[in-house]
Amino acid sequence: MHRYDAQTAELASAVLAYAQERMRFDPAPLDAPMSPAELAAAVGETVTPDGLGGAEALRLYDEVLARACISTDHPRYLSFIPAAPTRAAVLFDLVVGASSIYGGSWLEGAGAVFAENQALRWLADLAGMPASAGGVFVPGGTVGNLSALVTARDVARRAWARDGPGGTVGAAGPPRWSFVCGQEAHSSLAEAARVMDVDVVVAASDGRGRLTGATLADALDGLPAERRAGVFAVVATAGTTQFGLIDDLRGVTEVAGARGLWVHADGAYGLAALAAPSVRHRFDGLERVDSLIVDPHKWLFAPFDACALVYREPQLARVAHTQQAGYLSVLDTPEAWNPSDYAIGLSRRARGLPFWFSLAVHGTRAYTEAIERALATAAACADQVRSRPYLELVGEPELSVVVFRRIGWTADDYHAWSGRLLRAGFAFVTPTVHRGETLARFAIVSPLTTAKDTAEILDTLRA
Numbered sequence: 469m470h471r472y473d474a475q476t477a478e479l480a481s482a483v484l485a486y487a488q489e490r491m492r493f494d495p496a497p498l499d500a501p502m503s504p505a506e507l508a509a510a511v512g513e514t515v516t517p518d519g520l521g522g523a524e525a526l527r528l529y530d531e532v533l534a535r536a537c538i539s540t541d542h543p544r545y546l547s548f549i550p551a552a553p554t555r556a557a558v559l560f561d562l563v564v565g566a567s568s569i570y571g572g573s574w575l576e577g578a579g580a581v582f583a584e585n586q587a588l589r590w591l592a593d594l595a596g597m598p599a600s601a602g603g604v605f606v607p608g609g610t611v612g613n614l615s616a617l618v619t620a621r622d623v624a625r626r627a628w629a630r631d632g633p634g635g636t637v638g639a640a641g642p643p644r645w646s647f648v649c650g651q652e653a654h655s656s657l658a659e660a661a662r663v664m665d666v667d668v669v670v671a672a673s674d675g676r677g678r679l680t681g682a683t684l685a686d687a688l689d690g691l692p693a694e695r696r697a698g699v700f701a702v703v704a705t706a707g708t709t710q711f712g713l714i715d716d717l718r719g720v721t722e723v724a725g726a727r728g729l730w731v732h733a734d735g736a737y738g739l740a741a742l743a744a745p746s747v748r749h750r751f752d753g754l755e756r757v758d759s760l761i762v763d764p765h766k767w768l769f770a771p772f773d774a775c776a777l778v779y780r781e782p783q784l785a786r787v788a789h790t791q792q793a794g795y796l797s798v799l800d801t802p803e804a805w806n807p808s809d810y811a812i813g814l815s816r817r818a819r820g821l822p823f824w825f826s827l828a829v830h831g832t833r834a835y836t837e838a839i840e841r842a843l844a845t846a847a848a849c850a851d852q853v854r855s856r857p858y859l860e861l862v863g864e865p866e867l868s869v870v871v872f873r874r875i876g877w878t879a880d881d882y883h884a885w886s887g888r889l890l891r892a893g894f895a896f897v898t899p900t901v902h903r904g905e906t907l908a909r910f911a912i913v914s915p916l917t918t919a920k921d922t923a924e925i926l927d928t929l930r931a
């Protein structure tokens with residue numbers, strides 16, 4: 469089963485034909501989940517001592533399993549954050565899978581790491597980070613946020629051990645470490661705090677739900693001195709998942725900078741819009757952050773799973789994250805850029821390569837155009853909401869998330885509507901909850917999502 473024999477050749481044709489057909493769909497069927505019982509009845513036991521054979525395993529996948537997975541790249545999939553990988557990125561994902569590249573070290577993966585780093589460089593340049601900036605592609609924003617915060621705490625711990633609070637040499641660490649974020653910060657930050665056993669200080673928002681320099685300063689000043697001394701970082705959200713709001717990066721970096729705090733920008737969804745001139749100014753101040761993340765698998769048109777984690781001073785991450793072991797010591801040379809040294813994890817897929825390949829194929833201008841198209845579709849959708857008397861916009865969209873209310877509807881109405889559209893194979897639009905109220909929310913990332921799509925979905929809310 470490790471040799472490319474006649475059977476493998478047959479399977480290769482079938483698998484590649486399947487992949488090609490899936491890529492050719494315009495659009496792919498939306499599909500919908502099935503229950504475990506339905507799936508068990510349809511496929512039976514697939515892991516057997518003798519194996520099913522390639523044709524049968526692929527048939528079960530094609531005819532049953534794949535159809536029980538929602539196509540996240542469908543142009544009317546507007547729930548959560550959709551996916552919209554380019555064909556080039558998808559194709560190259562097949563190549564990465566076929567190539568057994570170890571992406572954790574320079575020794576083993578130099579060519580792949582070099583290419584990934586050029587893709588990271590493009591992002592770092594868009595952010596206004598210095599030439600010394602660098603990082604790694606990790607599986608997702610959750611691991612990216614956690615890795616950045618682990619680095620930030622490591623830096624704070626070392627500073628404490630060196631200087632103590634206010635120069636009191638030798639003082640033990642603070643009773644509790646904590647980081648500050650805004651009320652609309654992503655749930656992965658609470659997860660990071662649980663994993664790290666640190667506290668989260670949630671700062672108040674301005675009227676729109678954004679963390680600002682002033683609300684950050686208030687939050688810090690409101691803490692007892694002992695707790696304030698344990699604050700090691702501030703997380704600014706550059707595009708909240710719920711509304712697409714961008715925190716006041718200029719104000720936050722100024723206040724945090726004056727207090728010597730690490731600033732991490734969580735831009736898993738929103739920082740893709742750095743490439744869009746029409747909204748670039750909303751990220752002013754980003755050039756001052758210490759670390760940032762953005763997920764190519766969200767709005768940068770790469771397949772799952774890839775999060776770009778970039779540090780202003782990557783050597784700080786290297787100190788915090790490098791795993792030490794006898795069998796690894798050969799990798800640890802000063803000049804080697806080992807991606808695993810900059811985040812949690814050791815073995816790694818060169819998961820930035822599909823993103824890199826697509827960037828190399830299409831050029832960055834195509835990215836700018838595709839991101840601007842999603843912004844324009846979101847703006848058109850907001851206009852469509854405003855023009856329908858049965859709908860009410862909840863906040864003006866800053867990026868490509870549109871949240872609105874169907875006047876007179878209960879939570880059950882939203883859920884019934886959402887279920888109806890999915891069952892019909894027409895659209896996937898799950899409701900959200902904001903301050904206890906169930907609302908409709910469209911997140912738009914695909915350049916294939918059109919104003920006609922959003923209008924047709926909005927029309928289904930009339931009844």
Ligand SMILES: *Cc1c(COP(=O)(O)O)cnc(C)c1O
Nearest residue numbers: 608609610654656709734736737
């Ligand atoms: C999606 C998201 C995350 C989590 O990223 P994953 O890739 O899903 O782990 C974190 N922060 C924000 C703002 C997000 O939108």
